[in-house]
Amino acid sequence: MASAVHGPRLVLLGRQGAGKGTQAAKLVVHLGVQHLSTGAILRQEVAAGTELGLHVQELMEAGDLVPDEIVLEVVAHQLADPDVQRRGFLLDGFPRTQRQAAALLQLLGSSGLDAAINLEVPAAVVRRRLLSRRVCSRCDTPTTARHREHTVYCQICGGTAVRRPDDTPDAIERRLATYEEQTGPLLGFFRDKRLLVDVDSLGSPDEVFDRLMRELQPILWGTGEAVS
Numbered sequence: 001m002a003s004a005v006h007g008p009r010l011v012l013l014g015r016q017g018a019g020k021g022t023q024a025a026k027l028v029v030h031l032g033v034q035h036l037s038t039g040a041i042l043r044q045e046v047a048a049g050t051e052l053g054l055h056v057q058e059l060m061e062a063g064d065l066v067p068d069e070i071v072l073e074v075v076a077h078q079l080a081d082p083d084v085q086r087r088g089f090l091l092d093g094f095p096r097t098q099r100q101a102a103a104l105l106q107l108l109g110s111s112g113l114d115a116a117i118n119l120e121v122p123a124a125v126v127r128r129r130l131l132s133r134r135v136c137s138r139c140d141t142p143t144t145a146r147h148r149e150h151t152v153y154c155q156i157c158g159g160t161a162v163r164r165p166d167d168t169p170d171a172i173e174r175r176l177a178t179y180e181e182q183t184g185p186l187l188g189f190f191r192d193k194r195l196l197v198d199v200d201s202l203g204s205p206d207e208v209f210d211r212l213m214r215e216l217q218p219i220l221w222g223t224g225e226a227v228s
């Protein structure tokens with residue numbers, strides 16, 4: 001089913017607040033891949049009030065992660081999409097654990113994965129970014145609030161940018177701790193398979209993207225004549 005993906009096949013890793021949303025948007029424009037954000041997909045289910053959405057909402061409100069089986073089902077469904085198979089994909093928010101990573105590679109079969117990109121940022125920087133993070137209530141585009149009470153509008157659609165309900169300081173600390181626990185084995189798994197691409201994610205979005213593309217170019221287009 002997901003064995004015939006023709007475009008780039010990428011996973012985007014990094015703590016929440018490491019600038020994943022910004023880099024994902026740039027990668028989508030630059031590579032023409034389909035952005036598969038499991039967080040956004042699950043939030044759509046919550047907003048639509050589906051059976052899956054109601055279950056996911058309970059878990060999110062408790063600060064818990066959504067179980068593997070549910071996320072895997074959602075991802076498998078997305079990967080089977082003809083548009084995804086034609087254009088390639090950027091998976092964002094999945095996998096979170098080594099077990100999920102193994103399941104993903106199994107799902108992809110012979111087409112495999114090109115790279116798992118790891119955006120690296122110190123925890124203190126991430127904490128500060130998360131507290132000022134807002135997301136468009138209409139189109140899900142991420143943005144940053146300069147002041148806590150400042151109203152922020154989306155640069156894409158003009159919608160109001162809001163703090164996510166699960167972005168309280170307590171929930172942020174819990175997610176950072178959970179990420180630390182799970183990320184070691186996950187990064188090790190991809191490193192062992194020579195799929196991990198570490199990218200220093202400090203600096204402007206353009207600087208980080210340039211670094212990222214320098215790493216990806218030989219992987220996606222070979223070491224010969226670079227295509228940009």
Ligand SMILES: [Zn+2]
Pocket residue numbers: 136137138139140141154155156157158159
């Ligand atoms: Zn918007």
